[in-house]
Amino acid sequence: MNRVSNFRLSRNIGIDLGTATVLVYVQGKGIVLEEPSVVAIDTDTDRILSVGKRAQQMLGRTPGNIVAVRPLRDGVISQYEVTLKMIQYFIEKACGRMFFPPRVTICIPSGITEVEERAVVDAAREAGAQKTYLIEEPMAAAIGAGLDIYAPNGNMVVDIGGGTTDIAVLSLGGVVVSESIKIAGDRFDEAIMRYVRRKYNVLIGERTAEGIKKRIGAVYDHPEEQSVQVKGRCMTQGLPKVITISSKEMIEALAEPITAILDAICLVIERTPPELLGDILRNGIVMTGGGSLLYGFDQLVTKVTGIQTRVAKDAVSCVAIGTGKFLDHLDMLQEGSINLSKARKERL
Ligand SMILES: Nc1ncnc2c1ncn2[C@@H]1O[C@H](COP(=O)(O)OP(=O)(O)OP(=O)(O)O)[C@@H](O)[C@H]1O
Ligand SMILES: [Mg+2]
Numbered sequence: 001m002n003r004v005s006n007f008r009l010s011r012n013i014g015i016d017l018g019t020a021t022v023l024v025y026v027q028g029k030g031i032v033l034e035e036p037s038v039v040a041i042d043t044d045t046d047r048i049l050s051v052g053k054r055a056q057q058m059l060g061r062t063p064g065n066i067v068a069v070r071p072l073r074d075g076v077i078s079q080y081e082v083t084l085k086m087i088q089y090f091i092e093k094a095c096g097r098m099f100f101p102p103r104v105t106i107c108i109p110s111g112i113t114e115v116e117e118r119a120v121v122d123a124a125r126e127a128g129a130q131k132t133y134l135i136e137e138p139m140a141a142a143i144g145a146g147l148d149i150y151a152p153n154g155n156m157v158v159d160i161g162g163g164t165t166d167i168a169v170l171s172l173g174g175v176v177v178s179e180s181i182k183i184a185g186d187r188f189d190e191a192i193m194r195y196v197r198r199k200y201n202v203l204i205g206e207r208t209a210e211g212i213k214k215r216i217g218a219v220y221d222h223p224e225e226q227s228v229q230v231k232g233r234c235m236t237q238g239l240p241k242v243i244t245i246s247s248k249e250m251i252e253a254l255a256e257p258i259t260a261i262l263d264a265i266c267l268v269i270e271r272t273p274p275e276l277l278g279d280i281l282r283n284g285i286v287m288t289g290g291g292s293l294l295y296g297f298d299q300l301v302t303k304v305t306g307i308q309t310r311v312a313k314d315a316v317s318c319v320a321i322g323t324g325k326f327l328d329h330l331d332m333l334q335e336g337s338i339n340l341s342k343a344r345k346e347r348l
Contacts (some may be wrong), residue, residue, distance in 0.1 A: 003172050012330060013095060013131075014105045014323030015087070016140070017120070019072045020162025020185060020290065022052075022086070023317060025324030031317055033094045039082050040068045045055040048082070051089040072294035073163060073186070080119055088127040103330055104206030107323045108162040110136045111180025135320055135326050137161070138168035138178060141288040144322030145312035149173055155283055158265060158301070158309075158320065162293030165261050167268045171277055177271045179264050180293060185291045187257040188213055195253035201244045202232035213294070218247040219258050220296025247295065254294070260305050269305060284308040288318040 014025040017037070023032040035052030042049055045063045050058070060069040071079040071086060095102060104124050108117065117134060124132040142149045143157040149155060150173045159166045162185040168178035192209040196202050202211075208230060216226045227246040234241040263283075272280065285307050287298055292311050301309040312318050 011100055011102050012327040013091065013102045013103070013321060014107070014327050015090065015124075015321040016107045016323055017072065018319070019070065019164070020159055021316070021319035022090055024090055024316070024328070025320050026094060027182075027324065027327045030324065031320050033090060034317075035090070036070075037072050037086065038068055038070050039086050040066055042066055043083065046131065048085050048089075051086055052093075053157070056169075079185045080123065083119075084123040085239070087123055091127055097308075101128050103131045103133070103327075105135055105323050105326055105330065107140045107179050107319050108134050108138050109161075110138055110166045110168060110175065110178045116147035122314050131330075133326075133330060135323055136166075136175060136178075137180075138166045139162070139170065139175060140319045140323065140326065141166070141312075141320035142168075142170050142178070142286070143210070143322065143325050144314070144318035145286050145288055147283075147286065153280035154272070156268070156280045156285045156307075157291070158261075158270075158285060158287045159289040160261065160287065160297075161289040161319075162186050162291070163179070165264065165289075165291065167265055169268060169272050169280065171276055171279070175278060176273070177268050179268050181260065183260045183264075185210075185258045186218065188204050188254055188291065188294070190255050191255075192217075192250070192253050195249070196230065196232065196243070196245065197235070199249075200232075200241075201235045202241050202243055203235055203344075204230060204232040208232065211244060213250070216247040216250055216295075216321040217293075218250045218295035219254055220251070220299045222247045222295055238276070258297075261299070265301060265305060269307075281307055284310060289313050290316050 012027040016023040022037045023031055026032050035104055037054040038055040039051050040049040040058045040107050041057035055068050062068055071082040085140050102239055121132045138157045139221050139266050142157045149154045149170045155171050164182055165184045166180045169176045189209040196348045215228050221254050225245050229242055229244050292315050298309045298311050
């Protein structure tokens with residue numbers, strides 16, 4: 001009996017198809033998989049060599065005939081076939097081989113075009129999904145952060161991922177105002193690489209830059225300044241060089257992409273109807289996604305907007321958790337419902 005019900009439950013899965021990380025949520029079980037969205041391909045044979053964690057270790061370290069790619073850079077499917085294989089691999093790894101193909105809900109950035117939406121749905125279908133539903137990232141993030149998005153009450157969510165920052169004001173189960181910009185974690189890494197090159201004349205790779213960001217990345221003054229040693233290549237001598245970089249320098253290095261995100265947040269606030277703005281002033285802004293973990297991001301947003309801001313608990317898994325909770329409502333929706341807001345409009 002138990003096995004039968006488990007079997008049934010596991011037919012609905014939610015995928016947070018992130019540019020940096022893919023998380024898979026199986027109904028009744030929770031998050032069962034969290035791996036980098038990286039695929040290693042043998043270019044001689046076009047064969048996929050590995051996906052996820054193992055492929056990530058190859059990034060920037062591959063011999064001529066192997067490339068390790070991130071097929072979802074910038075939040076959209078830039079390499080369709082590779083994305084398809086990646087989805088297939090993750091579905092199989094998360095669920096094993098299933099007798100009934102699963103119903104799959106996939107989380108997409110809110111700025112995605114219809115053509116890109118179609119590509120996601122097609123990829124999921126080809127990867128073995130029986131039915132595919134799409135949910136917008138800020139909506140999933142808000143549900144995952146525990147906000148009551150169905151109430152007649154405005155909530156504002158800022159999800160800063162690897163490829164995109166999605167900002168949305170939600171009320172009555174719908175997105176009222178939103179903005180999606182392609183400035184997020186990847187741009188932070190690039191900004192750090194540029195800063196180190198300009199200031200120290202040292203070249204560092206993307207993964208090193210990401211490592212620095214995760215350890216001492218900051219957008220606001222740290223009460224105790226932190227620093228890390230970084231190994232790179234001196235651009236004049238071409239030899240390895242070790243430099244020490246501090247959290248204070250991070251604020252300077254990250255200024256450009258952070259300002260762009262703050263501008264986008266302010267733009268959404270300006271476009272928010274006054275009643276909902278009143279609600280948001282009361283409820284505060286909630287930040288989710290890996291990028292929101294930079295030290296002091298919530299304090300900076302509070303300072304710039306005058307609205308109390310907090311980083312959600314489980315900021316990185318919020319979207320997957322929200323996508324998972326959404327699975328409980330699939331029976332009420334039509335396949336391909338592009339987002340909860342439209343789906344609700346159809347029902348009302
Ligand atoms: N502690 C941390 N401090 C700063 N940045 C972090 C931290 N942990 C993770 N990140 C960054 O967060 C980003 C990944 O976040 P997340 O998993 O939310 O993105 P994603 O969902 O894959 O991307 P997207 O939503 O744009 O498709 C990466 O750029 C990663 O470097
Ligand atoms: Mg995301």
